[in-house]
Amino acid sequence: MTTDVASPPTRQRNRSRGGGLLPSPGWGYLMIAPALIGLVALYVWPFLTTFGKSFMDVPAFGPGTFTGVDNYTELLGDETFWQALRNSALYTAILLLGVPVAIVLAALIEQVSRGRAVYRVLFFLPVVTLPVAVSMVWRFIYNGDFGLLNYVLSLLGVPGQYWVADATFTIYAVGVVGIWMSLGINLIILGAGLQSIPRDLYEASSLDGAGRVRQFFRITLPLLSPSVFLVTVLTVISALQMFDLIFVMLRSVNNTALADSKTIVYLFYEKAFVEFDQGYGAAIAIVLLMVIMAATLVQFRLQRRWVFYD
Amino acid sequence: MRYGKRWVAAAAVLATLAATGCSGSGGGDGKVTLSYATWSDDQKPAMEAIAKAFEDKHPDIDVQVQVLPWPEYWSTLQVGAAGRTAPDAFWMLADQFPAYAKGNQLLDITDAVKAAGVDLAAYPKAVLDLYDTGGKLFGLPKDFDTNAIWFNKALFDKAGVAYPDDTWTWDDAREAARKLTNPAAGVWGIAAPIDRQGGYYNSIYQAGGKVIGDDGKAAIDSPEAISGLQFWTQMQADGLSPTLKQLSDTEAVQMFMDQKVAMYFSGSFWAQRLYGDQALRPHVGVAPLPKAKQRATMISGILNAGYAGTKHPKELAEFLIFASGRDAAVIQAKSGAVLPAYKDTQQGWLDVMPEFNLKVFVDAVDYAVPLPIAGDAAKWTDLETQYLGPAWEGKQTAADAARAYNTAINEVLAQ
CATH class of the missing domain: 3.40.190.10 (Periplasmic binding protein-like II)
Incomplete structure (x- = not known):
């Protein structure tokens, strides 16, 4: 999926068999064995155990007992689960607002003639910074009494808020940090997409009298659409998996807003690791997987309407 | 089997890689390595000093202190215990203790404590009560707080x-x-x-x-x-x-x-x-x-506990007894980090911070109630x-x- 959209397929055929260098398919398997073993050990096996556990009542330690679909029926009747699902959906929607921002920024950076790399690095830094460190800094920025944000707002005469302790604001406050953190990777993908657009299209259109804005909507956007699609799919997947920002920014025994701000992965963590209820946690994880699969599937269906492959 | 030889060769290469990958932990000099997990950076120097003092007495045992960040401490320990890779020794808290004790994840050191002649009266009764399982000892108190x-x-x-x-x-x-x-x-x-x-x-x-x-x-x-x-x-x-x-x-x-x-x-x-x-x-x-x-x-107080699945139960029990013993308590007191649980070693802690009237905390033991756990x-x-x-x-x-x-x-x- 990734390679399909990100880079145009190179149609180099492998040399036909019998060349002598790669005589046996067995060698091929042996060569991919490290990756394959890693894949099975780190993804396939944990997935299967999770799937199994979701049908069991598993105590903190030791084997579980089979309970059928009990975990799932309990889950569907659990208001905190639906609340978490709504929170995750809202958070995802907020992060999707970051995609147009990234497109415009990527186009602007492309226009910069000198020091383009500097901008890329600046925007990419949050991606390679520890989420925990980022969250600590933002906790300070959002602090209701001593925070930078409230200070700036006070200069503008706007009353300050407890951004991460008031349930009215928490998801949005966290969403802004999420957008900021994902911006870097999105800019790289979109930047690569922009550079693959042939220059002569712009030259031809400007001869025909098209302005910058018109070029952006008529040439840049359609030809960038495969990259935009990739960015959108990745954003939705990572937004649905959000956990660390909530954990570091909101987790305090005095934070009554946390109960209303839990995302689905946070709920999973709480059930499986704080309350030691692994079966229930596993059921949440499986439901999350299905949600992500459904969301991705829908996007792939919808792409036919707006993604333009040349 | 035209390619039989190649397969064997490749398998041998893989096996060698796997073997070298594993050889790091074994060691051939017969030295036993114990890991000791904590969550406090503040207390790291004191814990390392205790490990060192233990190693001096037991040259064949190597104790490695690991500090895990507090937010991850319990999930790491739980996953480690379930996956048989938990640290040998670790700090335990009273509200987490029942799940671990009930799940048979903790090393039973009852006999070792008896054999070593440890006097349980040396520890505040209220702290021992927090970790009472009705007979078995799964560790000894490291410190206490009021x-x-x-x-x-x-x-x-x-x-x-x-x-x-x-x-x-x-x-x-x-x-x-x-x-x-x-x-x-x-x-x-x-x-x-x-x-x-x-x-x-x-x-x-x-x-x-x-x-x-x-x-x-x-x-x-x-x-x-x-x-x-x-x-x-x-x-x-x-x-x-x-x-x-x-x-x-x-x-x-x-x-x-x-x-x-x-x-x-x-x-x-x-x-x-x-x-x-x-x-x-x-x-x-x-x-x-x-x-x-x-x-x-x-x-309340921290318990020095051990993992039931350890490879070296005998050495681990020795270390746990030492880490909660008098010598270790004196080291802790001097570091100023916490009030040691062992009797009559608290003065050292008071002496490090003479400007504070810390005796209040020690005197409070007389009217202290164990943290309610159920x-x-x-x-x-x-x-x-x-x-x-x-x-x-x-x-x-x-x-x-x-x-x-x-x-x-x-x-x-x-x-």
């Missing part, structure tokens, strides 16, 4: 209020908090967070209530317990404390260190941090918690914000919140 009033002398002087002392009752505390609160200066009389260990558990017992009753069920809805909660909710209602939102953004201890709150009821474990703040140090005073119907403080304690304590938060924020009465929380605790205990 609670007292941390107060800021400068703020008391400025407001012209007499310092707290051992005659103080709740009324005195309220009265002082009222006089100390000065909104114009951004100063509050007291910090009233939702804090079970340093806060409302203490007041519940001071009022003569209990968190868990003698029948093993929740008792937080009794009139006495409710009045214990009201001590705190009233402070919030009267505006004598920063609000819950403020305490969520800035921890109570930080508020105290910033000299924004004059009184902070909390544990002995802050001593080192408060002492380390040069500007704050001369202003810090310590006094016993105020009494109501009776005097009471929570007592059933899946980690699970029901995790619900406290949800149920008690509304009372602290004035959206619900303490009585209503207590009743709702009581029901929730009993639901967890019934599972």
Whole structure:
């Protein structure tokens, strides 16, 4: 999926068999064995155990007992689960607002003639910074009494808020940090997409009298659409998996807003690791997987309407 | 089998790689390596000194201290135990203990302790009781903590209020908090967070209530317990404390260190941090918690415990006994980090910070109550914000919140 959209397929055929260098398919398997073993050990096996556990009542330690679909029926009747699902959906929607921002920024950076790399690095830094460190800094920025944000707002005469302790604001406050953190990777993908657009299209259109804005909507956007699609799919997947920002920014025994701000992965963590209820946690994880699969599937269906492959 | 030879060769290469990958941990010199997991950077030097002292006595054993960040400590330990890769020795807390003991994850050191002739009377009984399983010993107490009033002398002087002392009752505390609160200066009389260990558990017992009753069920809805909660909710209602939102953004201890709150009821474990703040140090005073119907403080402590799945149970038991023994206690006391559990070693801790009246914490052992633990304690304590938060924020009465929380605790205990 990734390679399909990100880079145009190179149609180099492998040399036909019998060349002598790669005589046996067995060698091929042996060569991919490290990756394959890693894949099975780190993804396939944990997935299967999770799937199994979701049908069991598993105590903190030791084997579980089979309970059928009990975990799932309990889950569907659990208001905190639906609340978490709504929170995750809202958070995802907020992060999707970051995609147009990234497109415009990527186009602007492309226009910069000198020091383009500097901008890329600046925007990419949050991606390679520890989420925990980022969250600590933002906790300070959002602090209701001593925070930078409230200070700036006070200069503008706007009353300050407890951004991460008031349930009215928490998801949005966290969403802004999420957008900021994902911006870097999105800019790289979109930047690569922009550079693959042939220059002569712009030259031809400007001869025909098209302005910058018109070029952006008529040439840049359609030809960038495969990259935009990739960015959108990745954003939705990572937004649905959000956990660390909530954990570091909101987790305090005095934070009554946390109960209303839990995302689905946070709920999973709480059930499986704080309350030691692994079966229930596993059921949440499986439901999350299905949600992500459904969301991705829908996007792939919808792409036919707006993604333009040349 | 045309390619048989190649397959064998390749398999051999892989096997060699796998073997070299594993050889790092084994070692051929017969030396036993034990890992010792903790969550405190502050205490790392003391723990390493204890490991070193142990290694000097046991040259064939190597102890490696690992500090795991607090947010990840319990999930790492739990996953490690389930995956048979848990550290050999580690710190255990009372609310987590039942799940590990019940799940057979802890090394039984009953016989080793008996064989070593350890006198259990050397440890505070209340701390031993926290880890009582009815016979078996799964570790020995490392340290303990009690609670007292941390107060800021400068703020008391400025407001012209007499310092707290051992005659103080709740009324005195309220009265002082009222006089100390000065909104114009951004100063509050007291910090009233939702804090079970340093806060409302203490007041519940001071009022003569209990968190868990003698029948093993929740008792937080009794009139006495409710009045214990009201001590705190009233402070919030009267505006004598920063609000819950403020305490969520800035921890109570930080508020105290910033000299924004004059009184902070909390544990002995802050001593080192408060002492380390040069500007704050001369202003810090310590006094016993105020009494109501009776005097009471929570007592809690860390257990040095071992993993049942260890490769070296004998050496591990020796290390656990040493790490909670007298020599280790002396090392801990000198580091100033915590109050060691071993009897008569506490003076060392008091001597490191002579300006603080820390003896209050040691004397508090006489009227200390073990932290209430029952059933899946980690699970029901995790619900406290949800149920008690509304009372602290004035959206619900303490009585209503207590009743709702009581029901929730009993639901967890019934599972």
